Amino acid sequence: MSDTAIDRRRARGDASRRVILESATDLASVEGLDGLTIGRLAESSGMSKSSIATLFGGKEGLQLAAVQxxxxxxxxxxxxxxxxxxxxxxxxxxxxxxxxDYSRDRVFTGGCFFAATAADMDSKPGPVRDAVRGWLRDWYGYLEAQVRFAAEAGQIRADAATVRRLAFELIALDNEANARSLLTGEDAPYEIAAAAMRERLLQVGAKAEDLQSLA
Structure with a gap:
């Protein structure tokens, strides 16, 4: 097989993988990762079971690829x-x-992918739960790091304990806005959460001009 033919075959495989994963992530945001099977995905995406199995190897491989x-x-x-x-x-x-905005705009039909799948996988040990847990740890850690940087730069008043608690409160507001909007079908929870986040940051000394994103 020529290099050109190999490149075309690889490109087709990459395109198929993207299409399948778009359907897989959206499906998992609604039905959970445990419900993401090759058969169910074939039904929702229109792809054949054999094509999906060839690309991902099995249910666990598919789930891990969806998380990534x-x-x-x-x-x-x-x-x-x-x-x-x-x-x-x-x-x-x-x-x-x-x-x-990521939740409000329904990037995934089921709102935040990780909020949905964490609830689905939290009591099911294994590589898929580890992948979801690892991503959440990284996201929470990254957000907390920004709170810490703000404190160290004198942009807010917060000791180490306050930094951790403040990050927890901000994440909780985001998660509640996602859950409440999915339940009610309304956008209001996002603006309520944004206002509460802004107010909380102002309480610890943030300048209003630095919070324009939340205005």
Whole structure:
């Protein structure tokens, strides 16, 4: 087989993989990772079971690939835009707004992919739960790091304990907005959460001009 033919075959495989993972991540956000099987995905995506099995090897391989694909989408939607701003309070505010928008705009039909799948996998040990847990640990840690940078730069008043608690409160507001909107079908929870986040950051000394993303 020529190099050109190999490249074309690889390109077709990559395209098929992208299409399948788009369907897989969206399906998992609604039905959970445990419900993400080759048969169920073949039904929802229109791809054959054999094609999916060839690309991912089995249910666990498919689930792990879906987690990675969802992480990439979240990074592009939430984390990368915030990195255009300096570390600290301005980046934190942008991260929080982007996280709310990611859920509100239904990047995934079931809202936040990781909120949905964490609830699905939290009592099921194994590589898939480890992947979800690892991503959540990284996301929570990254957001907490921005709170810490803000404190160290004098942008907010917070000791080590307050940094951890404040990060927890901000994440909880984001998660509740996601859950409440999915339940009610309304956008209001996102604006309530944004206002509460802004108020909480103002309480610890953040400047209003650094919180424009949450205004």
């Amino acid at each position: 694909a969802a992480a990439d989408i979240f990074r592009e939607a939430v984390v990368d835009p915030a990195r255009e701003l300096p570390r600290g309070i301005a980046r934190l505010a942008k991260l929080l707004r982007s996280a709310l």
